[in-house]
Amino acid sequence: MIQSPFPDFVGFAVKSNDSLGEFTLSSQEAALISPGAIKKRRDEFILGRAACHSALKQIGFLTPPPVLKGNKNEPLWPDGYIGSLTHSSGIAVCAVCSRHNSTGIGVDIEEIFSDVDQGVFDLVCGVSERSWVEQNPDDKILRFKQIFSAKEAAFKAFFPTAGQLLDFKDSSLIWNEREKCFIGRLNLQITDLYTVGYKFSVGSLISDRIVFSYILLPPKTLTEER
Numbered sequence: 708m709i710q711s712p713f714p715d716f717v718g719f720a721v722k723s724n725d726s727l728g729e730f731t732l733s734s735q736e737a738a739l740i741s742p743g744a745i746k747k748r749r750d751e752f753i754l755g756r757a758a759c760h761s762a763l764k765q766i767g768f769l770t771p772p773p774v775l776k777g778n779k780n781e782p783l784w785p786d787g788y789i790g791s792l793t794h795s796s797g798i799a800v801c802a803v804c805s806r807h808n809s810t811g812i813g814v815d816i817e818e819i820f821s822d823v824d825q826g827v828f829d830l831v832c833g834v835s836e837r838s839w840v841e842q843n844p845d846d847k848i849l850r851f852k853q854i855f856s857a858k859e860a861a862f863k864a865f866f867p868t869a870g871q872l873l874d875f876k877d878s879s880l881i882w883n884e885r886e887k888c889f890i891g892r893l894n895l896q897i898t899d900l901y902t903v904g905y906k907f908s909v910g911s912l913i914s915d916r917i918v919f920s921y922i923l924l925p926p927k928t929l930t931e932e933r
Contacts, residue, residue, distance in 0.1 A: 708721055708818075709721050709798075709800060709912070709914055709919050710912055711737055711802075712912070712921050713802060713804075713812075713921070713923055714923075715810075716766070716804055716805065716808045716814065717766075717802050717803070717804040717807060717808075717809075717923065718761075718762035718763055718764070718766040718790075718801075718803045718804065719762055719765065719800075719801070719802050720756040720757075720758045720759075720761035720762040720765065720800070720801050721757070721758065721798065721799070721800050722755075722757045722798070722799045722800075722801075723754070723797055723798050723799075724750070724754070724756050724797055726837070727753070727754070728733055728921065730753075730756075730757040730760065732753060732756055733773040735773040735775060736756050736773050736774065736775070739752070739775065739776055740752055742861075745868050747864070750797075751794045751799070751894065752795055754797070754798070754799035755782075755792050755794050755799045755801070757799065758775055758792065758794075758799040758800060758801035759771070759774040759782060759790070759792060759801045760774070761801070762790065762801040762802060762803045763785070763788075763803055765839060766788075766803065766804065766805070768785070768909035769847070771785075772785055773922055779871065779872070781866065784803060786804055787805060787807075788801060788803055788804065788805055788806060789803065789804065789805075789806055789810075789811060789812055789867050789892075790803030790804070790812060791803075791812050791813045791814045791815075791860070791863045791864070792814070793814050793815045793816050793859075793860075793863075794816070795816045795818055795917065796816070796818050796916060796917055798816060798917070800814050800816055800919070801814070802814050802921070805921075807926060808926055809923050809924055809925065809926055810867065810900070810924045810925070810926060810927055811863075811864035811865055811866065811867050811924040812863075812864055812869060812922070812923050812924070812932075813859075813860035813861055813862070813863035813865075813866075813909075813920075813921065813922045814860055814862035814919070814920065814921050815856045815857075815859040815860040815863065815919070815920045815921075816856070816917045816918065816919050816920075817852045817859075817917060817918045817920075818852075818858040818914055818916060818917060819848070819849055819852055819913070819918055820832075820848075820916060823852075828840065828851060830875060831851070831854060831855050831858065831875045831878050832851070832854055832875075833876060835879065835881065836854055836879065837878055839854075839881075840854060849913070849918070852918045853882075853911050853913075854880060855888075856911070856918045856919070856920040857880055857889045857891070857909040857911055857920045857922075858875055858878060858880065859920065860909055860920035860922050861873075861878055861891055861907065861909050861922050862878075863927060864898055864907075864922045864923070864924050865897060865901065865924075868897055868898055868900065868901060869897045869898075869901075873895075873897075876894065877893065877894050877895050878892065878893055878894060879889050879891065879892050879894060882910075883904055886908070887910065887911060887912070888908045888909060888910045888911060889908065889909045889911060890906065890907075890908055891906065891907045891908065891909060892904055892905065892906055892907075893905045893907075900927065907922060907924065908922070909921070909922045910922070917923060
């Protein structure tokens with residue numbers, strides 16, 4: 708099972724079908740599921756909300772409020788809090804914390820062994836990223852999934868500031884083998900806080916059949932323009 712890579716002030720939860728326990732959706736959350744949704748989608752939604760509630764309990768919510776959806780389908784967190792949610796392969800992961808501790812947090816999981824259309828490589832990767840992906844043909848798919856997942860996690864972290872998910876070419880990543888993370892740079896300005904060239908890091912872990920990526924942006928009081 709994935710362990711939290713975050714400081715203690717971050718609520719972190721991993722849920723699978725075997726760990727749902729007595730969890731049930733609130734009536735407001737249940738209403739978010741389309742009547743025509745297939746079982747897989749329904750199960751993913753329930754797993755995701757179970758992870759959200761568990762993570763919120765870790766940071767002091769005895770009875771977490773319903774986690775609803777924004778107009779871009781993003782989870783809506785309690786006022787003063789930010790979070791991130793991801794699910795794949797029957798696993799849901801949630802991380803949440805106070806806005807006093809971070810301007811953005813992101814998590815993402817991707818299946819390692821699922822197929823990848825070769826045309827997607829150029830959609831996601833810049834020239835240097837594509838070069839790193841193709842250095843070792845045996846690890847080509849794995850490395851691509853790491854790049855893809857890291858960018859997804861980063862875009863979730865910048866979402867509270869940007870108000871929308873960024874495009875894949877809006878950031879560039881370089882792998883740091885010693886730290887087992889990507890060093891990223893923004894290729895566009897989001898705000899005065901996050902300008903072109905802003906540096907950030909995204910952790911990347913490989914666990915069983917998935918890639919897990921994570922990022923925690925510093926609070927505004929500690930963030931420096933770069």
